[in-house]
Amino acid sequence: xxxxVHDLTITRGGIPVLEGLNFxxxxxxxxxxxxxxxxxxxxxxxxxxxxxxxLSGRVDCPPESIAYAAHSDGLKxxxxxxxxxNFWSDVFGRKxxxxxxxxxxxxxxxxxxxxxxxxxxxxxxxxxxLLVTGxxxxxxxxxxxxxxxxxxxxxxxxVRAHLQAGGSALLATHIDLGLSEAExxxxxxxxxxxxxxxxxxxxxxxx
Amino acid sequence: MISLLIRDLKLxxxxxxxxxxxxxxxxxxxxxxxxxxxxxSSLLSKIAPGILWLGAxxxxxxxxxxxxxxxxxxxxxxxxxxxxxPLEGVVTIKALAHWLTTGLPLTLAAPFFGLLLSLPEPGYxxxxxxxxxxxxxxxxxxxxGAALTVGIKRGGLLLSLLVLPFYVPTLxxxxxxxxxGAEGLATTTPLLMLAGITFGVIALLPFASALxxxxxxx
Numbered sequence: 001x002x003x004x005v006h007d008l009t010i011t012r013g014g015i016p017v018l019e020g021l022n023f024x025x026x027x028x029x030x031x032x033x034x035x036x037x038x039x040x041x042x043x044x045x046x047x048x049x050x051x052x053x054x055l056s057g058r059v060d061c062p063p064e065s066i067a068y069a070a071h072s073d074g075l076k077x078x079x080x081x082x083x084x085x086n087f088w089s090d091v092f093g094r095k096x097x098x099x100x101x102x103x104x105x106x107x108x109x110x111x112x113x114x115x116x117x118x119x120x121x122x123x124x125x126x127x128x129x130l131l132v133t134g135x136x137x138x139x140x141x142x143x144x145x146x147x148x149x150x151x152x153x154x155x156x157x158x159v160r161a162h163l164q165a166g167g168s169a170l171l172a173t174h175i176d177l178g179l180s181e182a183e184x185x186x187x188x189x190x191x192x193x194x195x196x197x198x199x200x201x202x203x204x205x206x207x
Numbered sequence: 208m209i210s211l212l213i214r215d216l217k218l219x220x221x222x223x224x225x226x227x228x229x230x231x232x233x234x235x236x237x238x239x240x241x242x243x244x245x246x247x248s249s250l251l252s253k254i255a256p257g258i259l260w261l262g263a264x265x266x267x268x269x270x271x272x273x274x275x276x277x278x279x280x281x282x283x284x285x286x287x288x289x290x291x292x293p294l295e296g297v298v299t300i301k302a303l304a305h306w307l308t309t310g311l312p313l314t315l316a317a318p319f320f321g322l323l324l325s326l327p328e329p330g331y332x333x334x335x336x337x338x339x340x341x342x343x344x345x346x347x348x349x350x351x352g353a354a355l356t357v358g359i360k361r362g363g364l365l366l367s368l369l370v371l372p373f374y375v376p377t378l379x380x381x382x383x384x385x386x387x388g389a390e391g392l393a394t395t396t397p398l399l400m401l402a403g404i405t406f407g408v409i410a411l412l413p414f415a416s417a418l419x420x421x422x423x424x425x
Contacts (some may be wrong), residue, residue, distance in 0.1 A: 049289050052425040068289040072282030079214070080220040090210035091290045129286075 001024045001065055001136045002166065005048065008057035009192065012043045015194035016055060018115055023185055027136070030159065030169040030182040041172040042071070042141050047140050048170060067135035071142060073126025077115025081106055081125055084114050089132035100131035103158050104151075119146040127155055131163075137170040138162065144177075152177070208296055211287075217246035218277075219339035225273050229309040230316060231265035233283060236262035237320040244343070248325040255324035256334060262320070263313045263338055264378055270309050270361040271349040271370065272356070274301050279357045288424055294417035302343075302350040302413070310342030319329040326389060332386020337401060341381035347412050348373045353415040357423050376404055 002122035006023035008116055017040035025031050033041050047054050048061075073082050085097040101107055105123040109117065114125060123146050130138055138159070144152050156177040158168055165183050171177075219226040240258050241251060278284040287297050317338050318331050326334065352370035356362035386395040 051285060051288060063292055065288060069280050070285050072280075074281055074283035074286040076218055076283070078216070078223065083214075083217070085208055085215045088290075091287070091292060093291065133290075143214065162400065174380075196380055 001062055001166070001168070003048070003061040003066075003137050003170070005058070005059065006058050007042075008047070008059065009055040009071050010040060010043050010047045010052075011055045012040060017043055017194040018187055018190045021057070021187070023136070025028055025119055025168045025170055027166045027168050030163060030171065030179055031169070032177075032179075032182050032184045033172040033187055034174070035187040039191060039199065042093050044071075044137050044187065045141050045172060051115065057178060061137060065135055066137045066139050067124060067130050067133040068139045069141065071128055071145070073121055073122055074129070075114040075125060080111050081117070082110045083126060084125060085132055092133045093133070094132055095204060096132060097128075097132050100128040102130055103129040103161075104154060112176050118203045120148055120151055123147055124151055124154070127158070136167045138167065138171075140169065140173075142173045142174075144173055144175055167184055168179065208292065208301055211292065211297065211300045212304055215301065218309060219304065219308040220330060225270055226308045228314075229270050232269055232319060232419065233262045233266040233313055233316065234405050236265065237323050240248040240324065252325045253277055253327040255321060256330060256389055258324060258383045259317055259326070259334060260337070260341075260378060260382040260385060263317065263342065264374055266313055267345040267349060268361075268367055268370065268374075270305065271352050271353055272366050274305050274350050274353040275357045276353065276362065284357070284420075284425060288421070292407065294420055295342045295413045296418065298350050298354060298416040299413045301353075302346045305350065306343050306346035309344055310338070314338040314342055329391055330385060330389025333394060334385045336383040337388070338399070340384075340401050340405055341377050344377045344408050345374060347405075347408045348377075351412045351416045351419070356422065357372070357420065360399075377401065 002025060005021055008021040009019040011017065021044070023031060033044065035041055046052050048059055049066050059104060079087070082097070085100060089095060089097050101110065106125060108126060109121060116124065117125065127143060143155060147155060150174065156179060159177065159179060162169065237259065244250060244254070275284065278287065288294060314335060317334050321331060321334055349370055352366045355369060356366045359365060380397045380401040382400055384394055387394045387397060
């Protein structure tokens with residue numbers, strides 16, 4: 001269940017942003033992506049998650065092994081916390097959501113509508129979704145936004161437990177989670193040069 | 208799949224879900240038409256099948272941009288695309304949920320609205336049958352339009368313009384079936400055409416919708 005990326009070039013809006021990326025992620029390890037805003041971290045994560053095709057290079061990972069969490073949590077405001085989690089656990093073919101509720105301390109909120117939660121509580125619910133997917137590779141985009149220090153610790157514990165259970169995680173984050181298993185990859189040096197153009201791209205004039 | 212359907216139905220029935228929007232619009236159209244064209248019942252009964260079909264079609268159109276746009280805005284569409292559910296299944300379920308909350312209530316309410324337009328008596332079963340056969344096509348075609356315009360802010364206008372031409376055959380044969388039924392004429396040809404269009408789009412369009420959705424999610 002390892003993820004590897006070979007000579008990857010990715011584009012945002014038709015323009016290459018990162019090129020020549022190579023890394024691999026073994027079970028039990030975490031890789032933290034760093035880099036200035038706009039360098040292409042989100043685009044890289046979306047490419048790894050299979051939401052968009054790379055311009056060149058390839059992403060090797062077993063099918064249906066990635067749990068992706070984006071900037072937005074995908075919560076339905078008019079469903080309760082339990083209903084939101086139950087929906088995702090049904091989609092991923094799993095039954096038990098109690099571990100996820102416990103890991104992110106949502107027990108007191110189970111009957112509340114997701115729309116009435118605070119920003120940090122919503123984020124915790126969004127992260128709890130990762131646990132109900134049961135997928136081995138977590139691909140997380142800024143998972144700690146709007147979390148307080150206690151919740152960040154809660155999240156770091158969840159990631160650590162996931163790694164110890166043989167999972168792996170690819171994160172874009174700017175804060176230190178205190179994960180000893182984590183390596184840091186600065187994507188800044190892989191920024192695509194000004195000369196790199198889209199091969200055969202005849203719509204450059206519109207970009 | 209079933210859980211996605213249940214979630215969508217729950218959301219439609221809860222506050223702000225938009226269930227009843229189409230029905231209320233349908234009611235408004237059928238109540239206002241007699242005021243507009245005059246209370247002459249011979250004229251009304253002549254135009255009733257067409258007005259009812261037009262009302263149902265526009266009522267369907269009204270709620271199309273909610274099919275995928277809400278899931279796009281809160282990010283659940285990205286998460287659904289990375290989930291084990293195939294996107295073809297997701298768009299089919301979305302269309303089904305739209306039909307259950309819009310097309311089916313319209314079909315069931317149509318006889319009462321037909322009364323307001325003094326639809327001739329033999330027309331009622333044909334009206335219900337034509338809507339029952341035709342409205343699923345409206346939902347499936349509408350989902351395709353929604354997939355094409357997802358991610359465009361205020362894409363509702365573009366969506367309506369894109370979808371309307373595709374609605375024309377369904378409207379023509381649906382209204383024709385209801386009219387011929389009401390006047391006691393032979394109904395086989397429009398019935399078969401309407402059913403053919405509906406089953407054709409149900410079989411083919413989900414693949415196209417999933418394809419354009421994948422492109423739009425990039």
